[in-house]
Amino acid sequence: MAAALPPGEIHDTFVKWASSQGILMNGVAPAKFVGRGMGIVAARDLKKGERLVLVPAKTLISIDSAAVRKHKFPSNLSIHARLAAFLVKEYEEKESGHRLWQECWPSEEDFKSIMPLNWGEKLQELLPGPAKDLLSAQKAKLAKDWRAAQPLLPSTTFSFFTYAWLIVNTRCFYWDYPNVPAARLPRKRQSLTADDCYAMCPFLDYFNHADQGCEPKYDSKGYTVTTNRDYKAGEEIYVSYGAHTNDFLLVEYGFILSPNAADTTTLDALLLPSLPASAISTLKEDGFYGTYTLSPAGACHRTQAALRLLHLPPRRYVAFVSGADDGAGDQALIDAQLRTLLEAYQRVVMQAAEEVEGLGIGGLEQKEMLVQRWRQIGAIVKGAGGGGGGGA
Ligand SMILES: C[S@@+](CC[C@H](N)C(=O)[O-])C[C@H]1O[C@@H](n2cnc3c(N)ncnc32)[C@H](O)[C@@H]1O
Numbered sequence: 001m002a003a004a005l006p007p008g009e010i011h012d013t014f015v016k017w018a019s020s021q022g023i024l025m026n027g028v029a030p031a032k033f034v035g036r037g038m039g040i041v042a043a044r045d046l047k048k049g050e051r052l053v054l055v056p057a058k059t060l061i062s063i064d065s066a067a068v069r070k071h072k073f074p075s076n077l078s079i080h081a082r083l084a085a086f087l088v089k090e091y092e093e094k095e096s097g098h099r100l101w102q103e104c105w106p107s108e109e110d111f112k113s114i115m116p117l118n119w120g121e122k123l124q125e126l127l128p129g130p131a132k133d134l135l136s137a138q139k140a141k142l143a144k145d146w147r148a149a150q151p152l153l154p155s156t157t158f159s160f161f162t163y164a165w166l167i168v169n170t171r172c173f174y175w176d177y178p179n180v181p182a183a184r185l186p187r188k189r190q191s192l193t194a195d196d197c198y199a200m201c202p203f204l205d206y207f208n209h210a211d212q213g214c215e216p217k218y219d220s221k222g223y224t225v226t227t228n229r230d231y232k233a234g235e236e237i238y239v240s241y242g243a244h245t246n247d248f249l250l251v252e253y254g255f256i257l258s259p260n261a262a263d264t265t266t267l268d269a270l271l272l273p274s275l276p277a278s279a280i281s282t283l284k285e286d287g288f289y290g291t292y293t294l295s296p297a298g299a300c301h302r303t304q305a306a307l308r309l310l311h312l313p314p315r316r317y318v319a320f321v322s323g324a325d326d327g328a329g330d331q332a333l334i335d336a337q338l339r340t341l342l343e344a345y346q347r348v349v350m351q352a353a354e355e356v357e358g359l360g361i362g363g364l365e366q367k368e369m370l371v372q373r374w375r376q377i378g379a380i381v382k383g384a385g386g387g388g389g390g391g392a
Contacts, residue, residue: 004031004041004234010103011038017100018203024054030104030206033236036255037106039208040238042231050227052214052237055201057179057222061086062199064180067097073152079186079198080168081145087164088156101202105171108163113363114254115166117142123366126356128377129269131247138169138251168198170253175199178220209253210238211261246376256373265377267292267303269348270341279309286321296383299338307334307341335385342386349378 007030015030027050031041046052061068063082071089073082090096112118116127116135124135146161153161176197177185186196201223204216214228216239231237241253243262250256257263271292275283283289283306292303299307304327308317312330319325327334353374356367 001235002033002036004033004039004236007031007038010100014100014104015203018059021059021202022056023059023203025203026050026052028052028237031236033208036208037110038104038206039236040206042233042235042237044233046227046231046237048227048229051224052227053203053223053225054221055204055223057220060175060199060201060222061098062175062177063186064177064184071152074148075186077148077152078141078145079196080141080165081149083168083172083198083200084145084161084165085149085152087167088153088161091160091164092155104206105167108160111163111166111254113365115170116251116254117162117166119366120361122359122361123356123370126352126359126370127250128247128265128352128373130245130266131251131373134248134251168200171200171205172198173201173204173216173218173223175218175223178218204239207239208236209241209249209255209257211240211243211257211259213238213240215240246373250369250373256369256376258372258376260376263376263380264293264295265380267294267299267341267345270344271303271306275306275310279306282309288321294342294380294384296380298384303338304334307337311337339385339387342381342384345381346378346386349374349381353378 011030015025019025027042027044027046028040029043030038033039040052061083063069063073063079067090068082068086071086073085077085087102090098090102096102106114116124116131117138124132127135142162142165145165146158149161150156150158174194174197176189176192182189185192204223204225207213207216207225212228214225214237216223216225218224225239227237241249244252244260245265246256246260246263247265249260268290272290280289286305288302288305288309290302292306293300294303305317305321308320308327308330311333312320316325316327316330320327320330353371356370356374359367
């Protein structure tokens, strides 16, 4: 069990403020954890089913909060951009009502090393394929938000907007405005998407993530966290941010888990370049193009379909994807093709890990995390039958 270190004065002050705002904390406290920043520790032995925290809806920051609405951000700004712009304004404001909370967050400097978005180009290039795809989507989203928000934030730099944007990215909870009248919703209730449903939750944002953590729950009264099992005093209590791969956690939150039951990789980087144009159009038509997920349990149905198209007569592929045949008769041949692909993947993993280790640039922490990520991928490939590879 990692030691829970004293949180420091700013966090003690924040907890008093949070309590004065009506946030209820029961048997838990913030603490520092090496490698994870702040987190939540059990302040006494806790039983399964005990409610640890209640964060009243009125204390959440969403685009419906009075403090945000007062800025009248135009509706062409995404919800993410509006919250980031709001935070920038709060930092500019001497009398910000949220200063005690803001002081508890990681600094701009912390994010420089933690978040792949801020890493150097060479390290970014050495991210695994799925992480690279997530990162380029993230960069595009940030650039779009900055273009829309910049005219409203004349005294801010892109670098500080990025910091505020990442604070929103790493600290928001899903909130579909259960307490908000229809007229004030960002769009019709039935059309709300995950990109509309952001809220920052004071105190709740101290919880670190584990794949087997407590499930935060919300209703119109606010957010609660209840223990998923018994805890001993001094243990860190995690919540689950959702079932996410380590590539997703790395890009969106700046860390990876080991082990992570939800971790997978994809075979896209190996499989896609080997597809002839005719196979690409067939797979696109049939909805089987790309996202060839690999877990330690093996390759997904989409991969099975693509390999069948590549290596079997067309009628055997059609029988498989139409469900007329379960494909068992061809399985040995497809497994052999998959093994060849996995062996090639192990070589990619080894090369990438060596390249990261040999880099003369980039911080030690970043390089260690990236090497560890490649080794985790090696372990997934090995679990799926690809031999070689190192454990996480
Ligand atoms: C909601 S905040 C949690 C509190 C945060 N640790 C802090 O210092 O304020 C989410 C961030 O915490 C860190 N984090 C969460 N879970 C983690 C874990 N299991 N291991 C390492 N870092 C973690 C990541 O930096 C992530 O972006």
